[in-house]
Amino acid sequence: MASHRRPKQPSRARVTVLTTAAAAAVALGSQAANAAPAAKPSKDEVKAKVDKLYEEAEQATEKYNGAKEKQEKLQKEISTIQDNVARGQEELNELRDGLGSMASAQYRSGGIDPSLQLFLSSDPDDYLDKASTLDQLSGQQVEALKKIQEKQRELAQERAEAAEKLKDLASTRTELGKKKKEVQGKLAAAQKLLNSLTAQEKAALAAEQARASRDSERDALGSSSASSGRAAAAYAAAQSKLGSPYVYGATGPSSFDCSGLTSWAYAQAGVQIPRTSEAQAQIGTKIYSVSQLKVGDLVFFFNDLHHVGLYAGNGQIIHAPRTGTVVRYESMDTIGGPFMFGVRV
Numbered sequence: 001m002a003s004h005r006r007p008k009q010p011s012r013a014r015v016t017v018l019t020t021a022a023a024a025a026v027a028l029g030s031q032a033a034n035a036a037p038a039a040k041p042s043k044d045e046v047k048a049k050v051d052k053l054y055e056e057a058e059q060a061t062e063k064y065n066g067a068k069e070k071q072e073k074l075q076k077e078i079s080t081i082q083d084n085v086a087r088g089q090e091e092l093n094e095l096r097d098g099l100g101s102m103a104s105a106q107y108r109s110g111g112i113d114p115s116l117q118l119f120l121s122s123d124p125d126d127y128l129d130k131a132s133t134l135d136q137l138s139g140q141q142v143e144a145l146k147k148i149q150e151k152q153r154e155l156a157q158e159r160a161e162a163a164e165k166l167k168d169l170a171s172t173r174t175e176l177g178k179k180k181k182e183v184q185g186k187l188a189a190a191q192k193l194l195n196s197l198t199a200q201e202k203a204a205l206a207a208e209q210a211r212a213s214r215d216s217e218r219d220a221l222g223s224s225s226a227s228s229g230r231a232a233a234a235y236a237a238a239q240s241k242l243g244s245p246y247v248y249g250a251t252g253p254s255s256f257d258c259s260g261l262t263s264w265a266y267a268q269a270g271v272q273i274p275r276t277s278e279a280q281a282q283i284g285t286k287i288y289s290v291s292q293l294k295v296g297d298l299v300f301f302f303n304d305l306h307h308v309g310l311y312a313g314n315g316q317i318i319h320a321p322r323t324g325t326v327v328r329y330e331s332m333d334t335i336g337g338p339f340m341f342g343v344r345v
Contacts, residue, residue, distance in 0.1 A: 043201040050190045051336060054322035057186035059306045061248040061257055062276050064179035067172055068249065069275045074169045081162040085155055092151045098144055183248055187323050194324075209325065216329035220316035224295055227344050231296025233269035234345075238262075238310050238318045244327045246320045251275070256320040261327060262298055262308050271345060273298075277308040280343065287342040290315060290332070297344050302337035311342060 041049075194202070226232035241264075244255055251260035259277040266273045274280050281300050287293055293311045301307040309319025312329055320327050332339055 041196070043197060043204065046193050046197055046201075047205060050193050053186050053190040053193070054324075055302075055336060057183050057190070057248070058258065058322055059302075059304065060179050060182040060186065062259065062278060062306045064176065064183055064249060065257070065259060065276045066278070067176040067179055071169065071172045071176060074165055074172060078162055078165050078169065081158050081165070085158050085162065088151060088155045088158065092148065092155065095144060095148045095151060187248075190323070209328075212334065213328040213330060216312075216316045216331050219314045219331070220312035220318075220329055224313040226296045227294035228296070230266070230269040230271050231294065231345065234262075234265040234271070235296040235310055235312070235318070237268035238265040238327070241265075241327045242318070242329075244320075246323055246325050246327070248323065256327060258307050258309065258320050261318075261320040262310060265310060266345060273345060278305050280308055281305045281341075284343040284345045287344060290339065290342075293342045294344065297342040299332070299342045300340045301332075301335045303340070305340060307335065307337065 197205070226235060238261060241252070241256065241261065244252075246257060247255035248257050249260070250256050252264035256264065259275060259280060262277075262280060263273050263275055273283060277300065280298055284298070287297060293299065295311055295313050297311040299309050299311050299317055301309075307319070309317035309330075312318050315332050316329050317332060317335075318327065318329055321330065
């Protein structure tokens, strides 16, 4: 039999909840529609963020430079060891050939010494540790065997050293790859921020940097003398590269990073200094007072010494600042990090 019950009506409390929820949704939707879009960062705010990213990129760049320098050093050392091993193996073969000639001569004269025959067998190395058999050989044969034993041990040690350096090289290459990615990531983030600026804002930033560099150049010129002929020559070399672009990992002659510029400049003066800013800070005589700095002194900034330039006089430096800039004069007050000390090379 069909049921004639009326469908159950929603309770008054449930209707109230639904109505309230609907009203809230409408209100939130209205607020979202009317909400003002997030304020676009100002030119100065963008510049501050970009400068921070560039500073972090430069930190990573100096680590990258250190890993790259270590890789190149290891490659040279491994190559030298491998050359030594190859020459040593040739010497060993010659020594063995000489001993074989002795054995042939003995055989032709009526027989071969049993102990010498053992040495020339498929497992001669075992014989070399049996010193008791040496008294069975002639003095010439004993001397030849000792040379062979010494050469074998020397080659084994060099091969082990090469194997360790190869492991170190693989680890260094991994570190190098990580630092390169870190630098590229920071630079990409900085470029994304710069791309958010209008053409007028970009032009204004460029004009500010150019004006600051001109002011620094004016303040620096003729303000003080160099501490030595080599410092003067290094400073002149850096001056000749004013306007050259900053490129991380570059050491000239057409582009530079900060320590690449200083190492290149001193190389032009006939002085070889280390590649990275951290290593450059460990040479020469340290100078902690700005008033005692001379033109051409190395000057270091930030607690981890990741930035270096050449002192230009009157509180100014010549340096390769960061990506997007060129080699230029700049006041020490605007570097963005504290001056730590100078180094007189």
